[in-house]
Amino acid sequence: MLHAAIVRSPHAHARIGAIDASRALEAPGVAGVVTFADLGEAARPLPVVPPHAALRGKNFHLLAGDRARFVGEAVAVVVADSRYAAEDARALIDVAWEPLPSVQEATAPGAARVHDDLGDNLAGRVRLSRGDVTAALQSAPRRASLTLHVGRAGGQPMETRGLVAEYNTAAELLTVWASSQVPHQVRQFIGDVLGLEPHRVRVVAPDVGGGFGAKLIVYPEDVLIPFLALRFGRPVRWLEDRLEHMLTATQERTQVHTVEVGFDDDGRLLALRDRFVHDTGAYTPRGLVVPLLSASMLAGPYRIPHIDVTFDSVYTHRVPVTPYRGAGQPQAVFVIERVMDLIARETGRDRAAVRFTNLVQPADMPYDVGLTNYRGAGNVVYDSGDYPAVLRRALDMADYDRLAKECRGARVDGRVQGVGVACYVELTGVGPFEGATVRADAAGRITVFTGVPSQGQGLETTLAQVAADELGVTPDEITVIGGDTLGIGQGVGTFASRAAVVGGTAVALASRELRAKATRLAAQALGIAEDEVQQHGKLFAERANPEHRIELGRLAAVAAMATASHGVAPGLEATHFFQPPGITYASGAHVALVEVDPDTMHVRLSGYWVSHDSGRLINPTIVEGQIQGAVALGIGSALLEEVRYDSAGQALSASFMDYALPRGDDIPPIEIDHLETPSPLNPLGLKGVGESGTLPVAAVVASAVEDALSAQGVRVAHVPLTPRRLQTLESGGKPRWPPAS
Incomplete structure (x- = not known):
């Protein structure tokens, strides 16, 4: 068996000159080195899926040709008799790099272009609307606006990506073992790029040690390693190390929303306009799926008679963005729940009461939101659910009124406590089959x-x-x-x-x-x-x-x-x-209790309550495990995890020394309540649950932290809520000393 080691770009943007592999080829155990020039018919980009009329899509090649467009992009691969020999030989390959200006702010004046043939950095612009937002805003008794930021994060499975590919010449069968969430799509891409008929390719995804979306796309390596097995006539193995994963595995969130809302004195939301920018990174392997989900799901569980959402998905010299647990929906929940808290604050009403005022009612089901769904095939139509019931049950579980009163009393005594609430709807059970x-x-x-x-x-x-x-x-x-x-x-x-x-x-x-x-x-x-x-x-x-x-x-x-x-x-x-006749929608409500250390601004969750509806439950124990895990992941995104880049596009969080994951003591006791309203779209009445717990976590934590720091007038508009970010908010924009991370 041969082992592969990949040469990756150290630059966010660079022209690739000559690649000298002569020293590597002379190293012990080396079978060969492959560059873009050696790919032949396979020297073409991977397909972009799904297509969209507004998409100006770009995807990876198996190896970069004349340009590298983010730190970590593959430019060459060496194969040897052992992983040690392959990695040693990799260090002997010399690449003539010509660093070029990198794009970190795609819309900045004079910004370089990520893809020269596009003329600018726009990957796609889409507008979704219902009603007459301009007129509704003008006539609304009250108006307000806010700008919201959601940071970049990524899935960190225990098992990183890896492949073994073997070609059986007698059977004319290529077998690939891949740590992938989409083995049939891996087979399709291998066949398309390498010119093999589907029955000549077998892909096996054994027990995958976590995915979270990081193993959802077909990566260059998923086709490159089979290419090497065919080229060298021997099995080839590649395992991604943690540094490679943090530099090259796709990421998500990373949006900036500018929101304007109109509402009345009772807290009823009358109109909403949102313009947001979505950083898609250097390529669009999953098209516009993430921002389309953010836009189409922005209304959440609320009735909004007039809504207008427009996004620009823009290219930057960063790791590509594709779905990560929640897939665009946590951003949507964060936006609409921040709006609900804003309305409550402006009208002086209780935050839960404002939500009850605006919730879609059970009698409205099936409810047409009025926005085109992410597939562009019809509108978002909620199939079933009882949104007031899940909110009421969450509030009752937490004893919300008592918590709110105790938090107010604690603040008088100098303890900084707050309670938050958030609701959500989750798109689940998508087809096509x-x-x-x-x-x-x-x-x-x-x-x-x-x-x-x-x-x-x-x-x-x-x-x-x-x-x-x-x-x-x-x-x-x-x-x-x-x-x-x-x-x-x-x-x-x-x-x-x-x-x-x-x-x-x-x-x-x-x-x-x-x-x-x-x-x-x-x-x-x-x-x-x-x-x-x-x-x-x-x-x-x-x-x-x-x-x-x-x-x-x-x-x-x-x-x-x-x-x-x-x-x-x-x-x-x-x-x-x-083949499901439509999309099923799960729903729920979360309540969180937080305590903020007034000296360090560290946020500790001391209580968490979940009421959710995922239709009929097959196995309640597994459902509870999924929700608990999803909440834990959401806590990481809300308080700790952020992929940061410097002005040159170098990752500042490429190890667990710099990318903080939640520990056991960061996760509070989580109480879970099940409401079952069967979906009419499948004979078992099922709705999905795997991502539900993640969706409202950033929103509910923001709500609770803002409540805790209400005396200081803190307005939470950016997640994750790291101590340093909170220090800056609490001190009026000037970092306090010591600057916590």
Whole structure:
């Protein structure tokens, strides 16, 4: 097996001159060095998905050609007999760099261009609107405006990215093991770029040690390593180290919103206009998905009769931005919840009361928001939910009125405490489809093949439970195999809180078909009518004579024989592809209690309450784990995590020394309440939950911190709320000493 090490750009923007690999090629164990010039037909950009009419899309090449556009972009790769030899040889490759001005502020006067052929740095501009915002703002009894910043962050899975690629010349089959959330898309890109037919490529995504969106796109390495396996005729292995991950794995958030609102004396929101800039980095591998989600979901759970949202997605010389847990929606929640707190402050009303005034009501369902959804196919239409109920339950759980009173009293005594509230709606269960094959073998073992790979969220347990419920057996009798393109030919992947909703429904429907087929076969084998068959686990018996029976394994053996004369297709298996008729929307409300150290401005969360609605629950324990993990991730984004760059585009947070993740003592006790309003868009009534817990965390923490520091007149408009940022706010814009990080 060969091992690959990648030469990466040390510059945010540079022209690539001659690459001298002569010393590396002479190093012990080195099999070869590949640059852009060696790619041949593969020297073309990866596809940009999904397309959009407004998108001026650009994507990676497997290796950069004449330009490097962010620190860490791959420009060459060395393969050797060991990783040590490959990394040593990498240091011997000389690249003639010509550093160029980098773009950190894309719209600044005289800014350099990230892509010369575009003429400017605009990746896409989109406007979504409902009603007449200009007239509504002019006639509103009250008006206010605010500017909000959401910092850049990135997923930090325990397992970084990695691949092994092997080509079997006898079978003419390229097999790739990849730590990916989208194995079928990896297969498609490999085939497209390397000119291989789909049946000549197998991609396996084994248990993925976390993804959070960082493994959602198809990276250059996902195609480059298979290219090397084909070129050198040997298996090739590449593992990303943590520095590579922090320099090159895609990131998110990173938006600036300028908002104007009109409202009345009762706190009713009448009109909202938002203009925001989205930093998409150097490329757009996922098109405009992130800013489209921010824009289309901006209304949240509230009725806004007049709304207008416009964004500019701009190129910079930074790591590309693609969906990270929440995918544009945490930004939208932060904006609309800051607006709700602003209205409460301006009208003198309670923050929860203002939210109740504006919430969409259960009788309004299905509710058309009036903004085009992120796919550009129809509007955002909330399928079901009871938004007042989830807010009421969250407030009751936290004993909100008591907390608010105690916080006011604590501030009188010199302790800086505050309580915050935030609501959200989450887009989940997106299509276009997901597939499942359920198969019983002669040993009576049932195997589920699914297109959704697990990334540590307990998906195997969930899908086994779905199949077991439909088949009338126990979950431990089910084996779930996900993420293998040989197991099921077509699949979409694990992201956007869709695995259980779309993948689980596919498993349920395939299981129903298998059970019906087994019943037909049992009736034939027992010589009775189908309605006379009664199932007891893996036994199928005559209802009137339980001793007259046949086991599932025996049925599978019978089904493996020629059965056309019986009118049943050979094999005891069923495949179903579920295409959801629309998008399901989960919802919820969070309440947080914080204490701010008046000396250091360190924020400590001392209580956290979640009421959420993700439709019917398959496994409440797994759902609670997902919510707790999502809240923990959200706390990191709200208080600690920020990817920072200097003026030259150099990352200032490329290790865990500089990029702070939440520790165990940063996470408060989290109380969770489940409300179940089934979705009408799938037969199980499911809604997604994987990202829900993350969406409102920054908003609820901002609400609580602002409440705690209300006496100082602090207005929170920027997350993460690091101690230094809070010190600056609290001291009127001048950093206090000592400057906390």
